[in-house]
Amino acid sequence: MSLDDPVATYRAWSRRSGELHEQSLECFPGGDTRASAHFAPYPLFIEYAEGCRLHDADGHELLDFMNNFTSLVHGHAFPPIVAAVQEQVALGSAYAAPSRSQLALAQLVKERVPSIDLLRFCSSGSEATLMALRCARAVTGRQRFMKMEGGYHGSYETAEVSLAPLPGRSGDLDAPRSQPIDASIPQSALDDVVVCPFNEPERARRLIARHGDEIAAVIVEPILGSMGMLPATTEFLQSLREATEGCGALLIFDEVISLRLAPGGAQALHGVTPDLTALGKIIGGGLPVGAIGGRHDLMSHFDPREKRPIFHASTFSGNAVTMAAGHAAMEALSPAEHARLDALGERLRAGFTTAFAEAGIHGRATGQGSLANIHFTTEPLHDARDTMKGLLEAGPIPAWLHLTMLRRGIASASRLMYCTSTAMGNPEVDQAIEALAASLHELRPALERKRPGLLVA
Numbered sequence: 001m002s003l004d005d006p007v008a009t010y011r012a013w014s015r016r017s018g019e020l021h022e023q024s025l026e027c028f029p030g031g032d033t034r035a036s037a038h039f040a041p042y043p044l045f046i047e048y049a050e051g052c053r054l055h056d057a058d059g060h061e062l063l064d065f066m067n068n069f070t071s072l073v074h075g076h077a078f079p080p081i082v083a084a085v086q087e088q089v090a091l092g093s094a095y096a097a098p099s100r101s102q103l104a105l106a107q108l109v110k111e112r113v114p115s116i117d118l119l120r121f122c123s124s125g126s127e128a129t130l131m132a133l134r135c136a137r138a139v140t141g142r143q144r145f146m147k148m149e150g151g152y153h154g155s156y157e158t159a160e161v162s163l164a165p166l167p168g169r170s171g172d173l174d175a176p177r178s179q180p181i182d183a184s185i186p187q188s189a190l191d192d193v194v195v196c197p198f199n200e201p202e203r204a205r206r207l208i209a210r211h212g213d214e215i216a217a218v219i220v221e222p223i224l225g226s227m228g229m230l231p232a233t234t235e236f237l238q239s240l241r242e243a244t245e246g247c248g249a250l251l252i253f254d255e256v257i258s259l260r261l262a263p264g265g266a267q268a269l270h271g272v273t274p275d276l277t278a279l280g281k282i283i284g285g286g287l288p289v290g291a292i293g294g295r296h297d298l299m300s301h302f303d304p305r306e307k308r309p310i311f312h313a314s315t316f317s318g319n320a321v322t323m324a325a326g327h328a329a330m331e332a333l334s335p336a337e338h339a340r341l342d343a344l345g346e347r348l349r350a351g352f353t354t355a356f357a358e359a360g361i362h363g364r365a366t367g368q369g370s371l372a373n374i375h376f377t378t379e380p381l382h383d384a385r386d387t388m389k390g391l392l393e394a395g396p397i398p399a400w401l402h403l404t405m406l407r408r409g410i411a412s413a414s415r416l417m418y419c420t421s422t423a424m425g426n427p428e429v430d431q432a433i434e435a436l437a438a439s440l441h442e443l444r445p446a447l448e449r450k451r452p453g454l455l456v457a
Contacts, residue, residue, distance in 0.1 A: 006400040006443070007041055013407050016057040017045045036069065039402065039414035049076035052423040054411055062411040063428050065348075065418040070225075070257050070371065071281035073333055073341070075423030081285045084328035085321055094319035101323035108330050109283065109291065112263045115273045119293030120302055121318040125256035125280030126154025128290035129219065131302075131312055132276045133158070135292070136217035136250040138301050138310050146194040146208065146218040146249075149176050150227035150384020153219060153254050153278075157189035163226065165384050167392070173197045173385075174206070198224055198383040199232060201239035208240075212247025217276075219252040222266030227384040229366050229373035229417060237272040244275075250298070256280035256290070260419075261342075261369040263335055282333070285325030288316065337422050338369075344420040344429050345370040351433030359440040360456045361447065367418075374401070374416035374436075376454055397451055401439055408435040 011018055021042035024031040032038045045057040052075045054062045067075065074081065088101065102121065110116050122128050133145055145158070149170065153159035160181040162170065171177035176195040194211045196204050196218070208218065218240050224230040244251040253274040258266040260282050267274060276294035283289055293299065301310050316322075349365040349372045356363030362378045375381060376394040391398065402414050410432045412418045420429065447454050 006403050006446070010403040010407060011041060014042075014044060014056070014058050014060075018042055020045045020057055036413075040399065044406065044411075051075045051077070052421055052428055060409070062406065062409050063424075063431060065410060065412045065420070065432060067419055067421050068286070069281070069413060069417075070260060070419045071284065072286050073260055073282040073370075073421055074285075074329055075421040076286075078285075078329070078332070078423070080328040080332055081325050084285070084324040085287075088321050088324035091320070093321045094316060099318070099320050099323065101320050101327060102318045105283070105323045105327045105330070108327060109279070109293065112330075113259075113265055113267070113277060113279075113293065115267060115275075115277060115295070116293030117296040118299035118302075119291050120299070120312060121323070122290040122292065122312070122314050123288050123316045124154070124290045125254075125278060126156060126159065126290070127314065127317075128256065128278035128280055128292045129153040129159060129252070129254055130156055131292045131310070132252045132278050132294075133217060133219065134310055135276060135294075135298060135301055136252065139250065139298055140216040140248065142214055142216040142249070144192050144194060144211070144215050146196050146211065146215050148198045148220050148224065148384075149195050150198055150224055150387065151219070151221050151254070152226040153221075157185050158192055160185065161190060161193040162195045165388055167385070167389065170385070173200065174203060197385075198227075198230065199236045200383070201233075201236045204236065204239050205243050208243035208247055208249070212243070212249060215247070215249045217250040217252050218244050219254055221254045222258045222270065223261070223368055223371060224384060225257045225371075225417075226415070228375060228381060228387040228415075229368070229371045230381055230383065230387065231366075231368040232266075232270075234270045234272065237270050241272050241274075250275040252276045252278065254278045257371070259283065260338075261371070263333075263338060283326045283330060284322050285327075285329035287322040287325045289322050289326060333422070341370040341420050341422060344424055344426070345372055347426065348372050348418060348420060348429045348432060351429065352436055355433055355437040355440060357456075359437065359444065361440055361444070362454050362456060363440075365418075370420040372418040374398070374418070376451075393451075394454065395451055397443065397447060397454065400443055400446065404439040404442055405435055408439055410435045 021031045054064045149162045162179045163181045178190040178193045251274045255265040262268045279291040352365035365372045377390040
């Protein structure tokens, strides 16, 4: 099979996964049960995983730099988590009642994130951001809220407004248009959202001043995840803090991803304190989880003893198995391990950027701490529009790189997002860097034909 066709080469390399994908098409739309894990021509079927290694249906071993979209900070089958889950499941998996495991994990989260006085567990990051927005509406009596262009806050209508700002459709940066991600988004959701450009402090101040009396909250990811792992600047986050205080809106940090950047999350790194924080991913130890936390006076609106509390009922919120797994995961994530994860992430990003330079291809890695994302550009990446511009200019090349890296034993998100885990060390990171260098060499003829503008002159 010629390497000139990366898709055909991938198919030949992963025949068993291809056969299972054909069977899955009879059960799932597109052959998978979540859009984020899908990619063309089909994803690999994983048989089992341990530490930082995946084993697929064709017998390949891959280093896992996706970690279920950053949620597995210790990799797979981490022994303390396995032991905690086994012990708890023998005692029952979920009670319609509080448990000691809920209390233990809540106490740990409160200790690490000082802005959280009270919290509530839920079943996903999506649910966490949704309940944070409902809290803001209940507290302020206002309907609308502001989100960042390119920000992803879950799988519901308003959370996905302007997730992928397309050129020519998104309006001026001084007043971005609310754009639907698909045909399911109603006009009412678009009307409820004021879109703000990411990393534009002065524009953010002006937009908040213009809409301040009608927005209940401003919600922001301290690192723009789905649009290429672009870190917010401290100046930008501070501008949101000051402007929301001035207009009476709440500031919500979506730290579902960014909690892994420091024991206290990105808010601790930037020294900016939000009113409410949404959590998820790593606090569940690999099981479904979410949490909303914040100031006592805000979170008390969820108190069932209140005259008219915010209604929050969720069958699997705070289930005993997730709580046990989450406590084991977070207890093992010491400051020293945070520092080691960050060093691995920095090594990965630097190595990736060097590999592009040595290959004579425009490209770089962005990110922060243990998080990284590859982009086919050497231009500075400031916001979601920069990311979208780069993706459109690169055409099929990022998808081909993803498939080529899989064949070389490196698994990432198809959007070329990577993260490190405590199951890794320098050898695994160096293996990924070497795989990228070899993959770029393999793909260079395709770039010469399809995207010569990506080659360094």
